[in-house]
Amino acid sequence: MEAFSDGVFAIAITLLILEIGVPTGSEDDLLKALADQWLSYLAYLVSFATIGAVWIKHTVITEYLDSATSVLIRLNLLLLMVVSFLPFPTRLVAEHIREEEAERVATAVYGINLLLASVLVGVLWRYAVGARLVRPDATDEDVAMLTKRLTPSLAGYVAMIVLGLFLPVLAVFGYLAIAVYIVAPFRAMRHRVAEA
Amino acid sequence: MEAFSDGVFAIAITLLILEIGVPTGSEDDLLKALADQWLSYLAYLVSFATIGAVWIKHTVITEYLDSATSVLIRLNLLLLMVVSFLPFPTRLVAEHIREEEAERVATAVYGINLLLASVLVGVLWRYAVGARLVRPDATDEDVAMLTKRLTPSLAGYVAMIVLGLFLPVLAVFGYLAIAVYIVAPFRAMRHRVAEA
Amino acid sequence: MEAFSDGVFAIAITLLILEIGVPTGSEDDLLKALADQWLSYLAYLVSFATIGAVWIKHTVITEYLDSATSVLIRLNLLLLMVVSFLPFPTRLVAEHIREEEAERVATAVYGINLLLASVLVGVLWRYAVGARLVRPDATDEDVAMLTKRLTPSLAGYVAMIVLGLFLPVLAVFGYLAIAVYIVAPFRAMRHRVAEA
Amino acid sequence: MEAFSDGVFAIAITLLILEIGVPTGSEDDLLKALADQWLSYLAYLVSFATIGAVWIKHTVITEYLDSATSVLIRLNLLLLMVVSFLPFPTRLVAEHIREEEAERVATAVYGINLLLASVLVGVLWRYAVGARLVRPDATDEDVAMLTKRLTPSLAGYVAMIVLGLFLPVLAVFGYLAIAVYIVAPFRAMRHRVAEA
Numbered sequence: 001m002e003a004f005s006d007g008v009f010a011i012a013i014t015l016l017i018l019e020i021g022v023p024t025g026s027e028d029d030l031l032k033a034l035a036d037q038w039l040s041y042l043a044y045l046v047s048f049a050t051i052g053a054v055w056i057k058h059t060v061i062t063e064y065l066d067s068a069t070s071v072l073i074r075l076n077l078l079l080l081m082v083v084s085f086l087p088f089p090t091r092l093v094a095e096h097i098r099e100e101e102a103e104r105v106a107t108a109v110y111g112i113n114l115l116l117a118s119v120l121v122g123v124l125w126r127y128a129v130g131a132r133l134v135r136p137d138a139t140d141e142d143v144a145m146l147t148k149r150l151t152p153s154l155a156g157y158v159a160m161i162v163l164g165l166f167l168p169v170l171a172v173f174g175y176l177a178i179a180v181y182i183v184a185p186f187r188a189m190r191h192r193v194a195e196a
Numbered sequence: 197m198e199a200f201s202d203g204v205f206a207i208a209i210t211l212l213i214l215e216i217g218v219p220t221g222s223e224d225d226l227l228k229a230l231a232d233q234w235l236s237y238l239a240y241l242v243s244f245a246t247i248g249a250v251w252i253k254h255t256v257i258t259e260y261l262d263s264a265t266s267v268l269i270r271l272n273l274l275l276l277m278v279v280s281f282l283p284f285p286t287r288l289v290a291e292h293i294r295e296e297e298a299e300r301v302a303t304a305v306y307g308i309n310l311l312l313a314s315v316l317v318g319v320l321w322r323y324a325v326g327a328r329l330v331r332p333d334a335t336d337e338d339v340a341m342l343t344k345r346l347t348p349s350l351a352g353y354v355a356m357i358v359l360g361l362f363l364p365v366l367a368v369f370g371y372l373a374i375a376v377y378i379v380a381p382f383r384a385m386r387h388r389v390a391e392a
Numbered sequence: 393m394e395a396f397s398d399g400v401f402a403i404a405i406t407l408l409i410l411e412i413g414v415p416t417g418s419e420d421d422l423l424k425a426l427a428d429q430w431l432s433y434l435a436y437l438v439s440f441a442t443i444g445a446v447w448i449k450h451t452v453i454t455e456y457l458d459s460a461t462s463v464l465i466r467l468n469l470l471l472l473m474v475v476s477f478l479p480f481p482t483r484l485v486a487e488h489i490r491e492e493e494a495e496r497v498a499t500a501v502y503g504i505n506l507l508l509a510s511v512l513v514g515v516l517w518r519y520a521v522g523a524r525l526v527r528p529d530a531t532d533e534d535v536a537m538l539t540k541r542l543t544p545s546l547a548g549y550v551a552m553i554v555l556g557l558f559l560p561v562l563a564v565f566g567y568l569a570i571a572v573y574i575v576a577p578f579r580a581m582r583h584r585v586a587e588a
Numbered sequence: 589m590e591a592f593s594d595g596v597f598a599i600a601i602t603l604l605i606l607e608i609g610v611p612t613g614s615e616d617d618l619l620k621a622l623a624d625q626w627l628s629y630l631a632y633l634v635s636f637a638t639i640g641a642v643w644i645k646h647t648v649i650t651e652y653l654d655s656a657t658s659v660l661i662r663l664n665l666l667l668l669m670v671v672s673f674l675p676f677p678t679r680l681v682a683e684h685i686r687e688e689e690a691e692r693v694a695t696a697v698y699g700i701n702l703l704l705a706s707v708l709v710g711v712l713w714r715y716a717v718g719a720r721l722v723r724p725d726a727t728d729e730d731v732a733m734l735t736k737r738l739t740p741s742l743a744g745y746v747a748m749i750v751l752g753l754f755l756p757v758l759a760v761f762g763y764l765a766i767a768v769y770i771v772a773p774f775r776a777m778r779h780r781v782a783e784a
Binding site: 003004007008011012015018073077080081084085087088091092095096099101102105106109 | 205207220225248
């Protein structure tokens, strides 16, 4: 399960670049054409950081797992599907920048996809804890801390999705902030795991 | 063989998203344009669930295998080819929705590809059993149960392909039901394998 | 090196399907449109079978290797590049069928790529033998037999490339025959390796 | 981390071919059309060689690593992002050849991406040494030699980027020379690692 999941994460994160279109018909001023699609690069960065963050969370979870049930395997497939779907709204945002109405729809769809990925990682861990699939040598403290840290930034994503209805571009920056924030706090924990 | 197969499954399942086109020229009402292509998302879901189901079956088979012959390797390559081919009819269905005649052809081609993947997994297992490649510690009961469970949902797929000639959209829902049904019954068995 | 190579083979073989275009603007008779591009499916089949054959050869070689030098790693990268390039001429053949002149060029380019992959696998093995990188427990007989079997079907490919200048479609069938022929004779050897 | 990174390198290197467009509408003289886009093949070769070189460097680094911190994991993600981005400027160069102005912009963007990948590999190693993540059995001599060899060919890339503003095509050949030069000097070192 781990090798397959790692493969899907690695492929999804690398496929993102295929969604960023090269500006065509811009012989005269390619530099300007490239600069004009800066939101495409931002969307690429957000999706890359988010998949990276979800992958790190997933790695921490599988490190703590002792065994798997078919429910866990199906939950995991669901998470992988949501992650694999991300290139679609990434392209949506990249292609509909600067279009008054469409921009709002695109960033909302994008935010919902990011939110779902975050929610599903949390569900995966909570299920694993509830079904007693966690390694016996993991302390209650570890489990509690991990549960807290894996709690999806629900409020953050919902706030950004709502904000995106008025200020779409700002919402995309918000998604980036959440992804970067998620990656950060794992430092201490992983250190401890390494020491154990 | 296992790493290579896992890789192909992971790539095929992740590539599916590239077949779902982003609606273009829909500045005014992107939401409606996105909603209108709901069958594309359904096709994505069906293909993802089917590859996921075939991957789970494949994992169970390789868990039981003791050794490999060149015939097994070639049968496996054939299965991987059929699985790798799935993005093609997925796009076919996604692009030809709501086109009276074409829709029927697309769903039929799609169903045949799904059926072939299911048949080949069954053939792979039956060949492995016949050629005595199964682990010696596997009980006859296990082998019999697995044989039964791996028996392709032949009747189901054939029924849906025929149904699809009259009601294409319903057939696609049928393909989804079969994929979900295939994933389900492995719970008990995998549990047992884990305990052993 | 093995994991990386396996990854590249798995990705290249799975990407092939992206090169097969879905017929567009064929609402009336999709079945005919699908049937008309049969050479595309043949090219897909040939490329899949060839990459599969090269992957099997590569697996046999790495099984016999004891260590690696930087020259081997670079030769291996070169082989991977030639294999990764295959989707390009595959699409070339798929798109230029039934175009008098272009067809000949496309099948010739395709054949040269297939030939190069076959030649490089042979070079990799001969280099490994020459640089004494082969496992000490491999008998001289094994090495000699493997050398013979890995000898690229040079004559076959050259004949087909020349034939393709007159009868392009027949040449593509010839490439298929060579790929299938290459996969075949490894049966006995792999069996022996498994027994050892 | 290693499996995930290897996966990303393998995927990025294999995706490159998707950026090389097949000439269309060239029924009459496909050979000429293919020859005319020779710079596309050169860009493919440069990107393949560069990702290959970065992958080899990355392999050497992970061989020397004893443990990982979250900073290292994030630096690694950053490197993977830069490598994954390479298909974009590769396509940019392939599509804007022979366009006076655009060509200069495309090769400069390309060079900056190649430079960044090279810089980040160096940063990754220096961080690992500074944070004492290197295996204790690695001698100071080894570390010093590796540091020297991993030092990005900064000067070379900067010179080529500047040269590219005047002679874009020559700069692309320069990028190729740097990639090939980077791959070369690891021979002795890897040999030693193998002997240890």
